[in-house]
Amino acid sequence: MFLEVSQLEVRYPGAAQAAVQGVSLGLRAGDIGVLIGPSGCGKTTLLRAVAGLEPVSGGEIRLSGQVVGSASTQLAPEERRIGMVFQDYALFPHLDVGRNVAFGIAHLPKAERALRVREVLALVGLEGSESRYPHELSGGQQQRVALARALAPRPQLLLLDEPFSNLDVELRERLAHEVRNILKAAQATALFVTHDQLEAFAIGDTIGVMHQGRLHQWDDAYTLYHRPATRFVADFIGHGVFAPATIREVNRQIVVQTPLGELTDVAECPLPCAFSGGECDVLLRADDIVHDDDAPVKAEIVRKAFRGSEFLYTLRLAGGQTVLAHVPSHHDHRIGEWIGIRPEVDHVVTFNRSCSLRDGAMCEKPCSGQTVACEDLR
Structure with missing residues (x-):
């Protein structure tokens, strides 16, 4: 070097x-x-x-x-x-x-x-x-x-x-x-x-x-x-939210249960034993959420920001969780309108649910097969 x-x-x-x-x-x-x-x-x-x-x-x-x-x-x-x-x-x-x-x-x-x-x-x-x-x-x-x-x-x-x-x-x-x-x-x-x-x-x-x-x-x-190494990097880079999720194994396949439904056939997903009870937080970026009128999951538009070729929608699910979505700008929906959305996630990024972005906390993403606790750096 x-x-x-x-x-x-x-x-x-x-x-x-x-x-x-x-x-x-x-x-x-x-x-x-x-x-x-x-x-x-x-x-x-x-x-x-x-x-x-x-x-x-x-x-x-x-x-x-x-x-x-x-x-x-x-x-x-x-x-x-x-x-x-x-x-x-x-x-x-x-x-x-x-x-x-x-x-x-x-x-x-x-x-x-x-x-x-x-x-x-x-x-x-x-x-x-x-x-x-x-x-x-x-x-x-x-x-x-x-x-x-x-x-x-x-x-x-x-x-x-x-x-x-x-x-x-x-x-x-x-x-x-x-x-x-x-x-x-x-x-x-x-x-x-x-x-x-x-x-x-x-x-x-x-x-x-x-x-x-x-x-x-x-x-x-x-x-x-x-592949953000810490929760701070995941939060600082790009647009996204952390949603509660549960990881489990079904018929030798890893399934991540999220408020938007199940994520399957995804790369680099940790094993369920990486978390206590398989419970974790999953990072959902705005480009992981696709607007689809036929999708079974509906969300209410609570905020919209025009970005030229696209809108950045802030959406609230029926359960109260918030997600973000990039939507082409010709899909100009009103605030308060409910639209269909579905997840399209290639990279599953997870963190311990007990982690937070509190001052001094550096929450590491766990390796498969082990639990990594938050490291208090204060």
Whole structure:
């Protein structure tokens, strides 16, 4: 691994709890890693520790095999060969684009410096803009200049701290795809912080979900969505609800009984003995619920959100349980109307029913054949 973080702890003086605790992750050269999570979860603190801007109180950070941060070793930020792109871009308003981009390569001969400025501006799609000033550029163009400036010194690692947060939603998603292409073209290794899942999915090879200073899962987007390691990840990623369920074995087939009926012929379903009495909570995502007027199960529409090509319906079953469903937008039903729904579940994700999302609780999904209790991390 190019970047290795092992059991990292970052603790601020006087704080009762570490801002980052027990975090381990690895990033291969040329890959893009993304950290997501709610505000205050520790993702920016982790990024700053990698940059050398926050002292490490436990564990270690390695770059290319070299320890750059630990309780006993703290390599200065300028010695780590790391580039940073900040949330507010931090461009110098009195310098034109060319001089902004050249800021970190002033040690190079003039001709070589000018060539490198042209190279990185071409890379970010801003050829010929050297003489323009930041105030003459759009927000997206300023972001590209900041990226070009960070890439100019050829850093061994690039860190980006919520670089699109000041931009509108449509531009953020488009820029995320463009920045991914730029980083891949530059063969850059990058660690990116955001609170936006769509940004994370658009740009990341590997995504880490953080909560209360801990890294709950470090995986690709598909695995985070379909095989969440903890109840927090299951709840944080995508749209879904937890419904009470019972797992049993019938004629050598695993059956999951839910408020929507039986789930059968599903992949990766745990054995009934994984839970006491087979009772558990099952994750039902909005795309697991299909609108079907002929289905025997009916649900009342209590909320609807228009998403262009689809509605996100919040539905209440006759028994009082709530589920979510993505429904094509030409199925425009009224709030209060009852519609038919059926489950279409490929991945059964289950958790102990006693688990909750209470502060500090990290509820693990059980392995087949054993019961895994909630681990209280407070």
